[in-house]
Amino acid sequence: MIRAAMIAMLSLSVGGCFEDAVVEKPDPVAMTAEAVGHYCQMNVLEHEGPKAQIHLAGLLAPLWFSQVRDAVVYTRLPEETAEITAIYVNDMGRAESWAEPGDANWVDADEAYFVIDSRQTGGMGVPETIPFGVRSAAETFVSQHGGKIVRFAEIPEDYVLSPVDTVSSGESGVPAQ
Known part of the structure; x- marks a missing residue:
C-alpha cells in the first residue's frame, strides 16, 4: 500500500514537470523548392x-503559405487547434x-509591420x-x-476572412525599400 502511494506521488510530481515545460521557439527555415503551400498544395x-x-x-517542418494572408487566416480559424510556436513572414523591405x-529574410510576425x-x-x-521588418519601409510602400x-x-x-474576387495580377514592381 505504501509502495503504491509512493508511485502515485512520484507520477504526479513528474507529470507536473511536463505541464510546466515551455516549447522553445524555433528559428525560421530557409524557403526551398520543396516548400508547398498548406492550402493550395x-x-x-x-x-x-x-x-x-x-x-x-x-x-x-513548418507549414508554408503562398501568401501571408493565408497564414493570418490559419491563425483565425477555430478548427486549427495545434499550438503555434512561431510565425515568420518575408521582410519585404529586404526583398x-x-x-x-x-x-x-524572415521576420517574426509579431514584430512586423503589415500593409493592408x-x-x-x-x-x-x-x-x-x-x-515589413521596419515601419519606415512600410511607410514608403504605403506612399x-x-x-x-x-x-x-x-x-x-x-x-482576411471575407470572400474576394481574384484578379489576374495586381500592381507589380519592386517593393519600396
Whole structure:
C-alpha cells in the first residue's frame, strides 16, 4: 500500500514537470523548392509576393503559405487547434523584388509591420497583408501603393476572412525599400 502511494506521488510530481515545460521557439527555415503551400498544395516559389511559415508544436517542418494572408487566416480559424510556436513572414523591405521575396529574410510576425488595403495583390491574386521588418519601409510602400499599416494582432478578421474576387495580377514592381 505504501509502495503504491509512493508511485502515485512520484507520477504526479513528474507529470507536473511536463505541464510546466515551455516549447522553445524555433528559428525560421530557409524557403526551398520543396516548400508547398498548406492550402493550395502548390510550390510556394511559383507565386510572387511575400510568404509565411508557421511552426507547430511537435512538428519538425513548418507549414508554408503562398501568401501571408493565408497564414493570418490559419491563425483565425477555430478548427486549427495545434499550438503555434512561431510565425515568420518575408521582410519585404529586404526583398530583392516582388517576384523574389527572398528565401531567408524572415521576420517574426509579431514584430512586423503589415500593409493592408494597398493596390498590391498577393501571389494568389487577392489582397495581401504585406510584411515589413521596419515601419519606415512600410511607410514608403504605403506612399507608393496606398494602404495602411497595422501590426499582426490588428489585422481585421474581415480583411482576411471575407470572400474576394481574384484578379489576374495586381500592381507589380519592386517593393519600396
